Amino acid sequence: MKLNTIVVDDSSIQRITIAKLISEHPNLKLGGDFSNALEAKNYISNHPVDLIFLDIEMPHITGFDLLDGLKIKPQIVFITSKADYAVKAFEYSALDFLQKPIKKERFLTSVKKALEMYQLKHEHIHDDHGPHLIIKSNLKKIKIYTSHIKWVEAFGDYIKVVTYEDTHLVLSTMKAFENELPNNHFLRIHKSYIINLDKVERFNSKQVEIDGEKIPLSRNKKEEIITILENY
CATH class of the missing domain: 2.40.50.1020 (LytTr DNA-binding domain)
Structure with a gap:
């Protein structure tokens, strides 16, 4: 099982760091990394995405704005340097909330949550209609x-x-x-x-x-x- 994953962050250092962690994980497939929410939205409109590592504070369009414009929302892990956003992040049904700089151990914890949630959703579907x-x-x-x-x-x-x-x-x-x-x-x-x-x-x-x-x-x-x- 591999989750199609993208990272959206205007910081090139953070983006490269998280993209590398995604590429190294056996259950994640990196679909792309984007410096702004508009590029990410265009990608999501044309590709299946299971999981997004999403920065909140970005120029012009914030991470919250991106989610407001999506009809179907993938699993979301917010990444930010400010803990003040935590409450609002979970109003968006965030899977997890990571503070910068990202530590590998916390990243892996978030991925584990995403995999478990994906498994639960798909097993529920199979329980009703699966082979x-x-x-x-x-x-x-x-x-x-x-x-x-x-x-x-x-x-x-x-x-x-x-x-x-x-x-x-x-x-x-x-x-x-x-x-x-x-x-x-x-x-x-x-x-x-x-x-x-x-x-x-x-x-x-x-x-x-x-x-x-x-x-x-x-x-x-x-x-x-x-x-x-x-x-x-």
């Missing part, structure tokens, strides 16, 4: 939403379907279960593992990490898998 599977586990038929699956793991003649709620043991082959999953969200990264791409927190040339668990990459398809992960 699901009927599996048989422990002699019971169970309905599971594919958006809740973190990964699938081979387990002898069975497979383990690991979700946020529970782990289900299902009599099936990996191949048969893989065919039941939406291939635009799930990827076979190893003979023993299928992962939900939306749940990947970080990855390297050897493994991916989901909810703190490290899952190995297949040596044979490592380059192909990494390419898919980088572009997801």
Whole structure:
């Protein structure tokens, strides 16, 4: 899962600093950095944006003015040197409020909040309308939403379907279960593992990490898998 993110700040130093932090984060994708609200508004009108790091005090059009002109508001993290704006910022349903200079630890806390909020909103949508599977586990038929699956793991003649709620043991082959999953969200990264791409927190040339668990990459398809992960 990667949130499309932009930064809007008239200070080039602050803008470059935050853009660098965004680029380095495994769950953020930098869409652009803008020195004024008008440029940002034009970009938002033509591109999907999930998260904005937004300065409040800018020439001509403030951060608040920018939000007033948006019909659909992404998640907002306000950035400013003055704590006096905090109350008004939260009137705009701000996710967080960061004071300059930005510290990496606080930046990461804001991103964590954004990811959790994004997850909650999308899981709520899936609970009502999302794709699901009927599996048989422990002699019971169970309905599971594919958006809740973190990964699938081979387990002898069975497979383990690991979700946020529970782990289900299902009599099936990996191949048969893989065919039941939406291939635009799930990827076979190893003979023993299928992962939900939306749940990947970080990855390297050897493994991916989901909810703190490290899952190995297949040596044979490592380059192909990494390419898919980088572009997801």
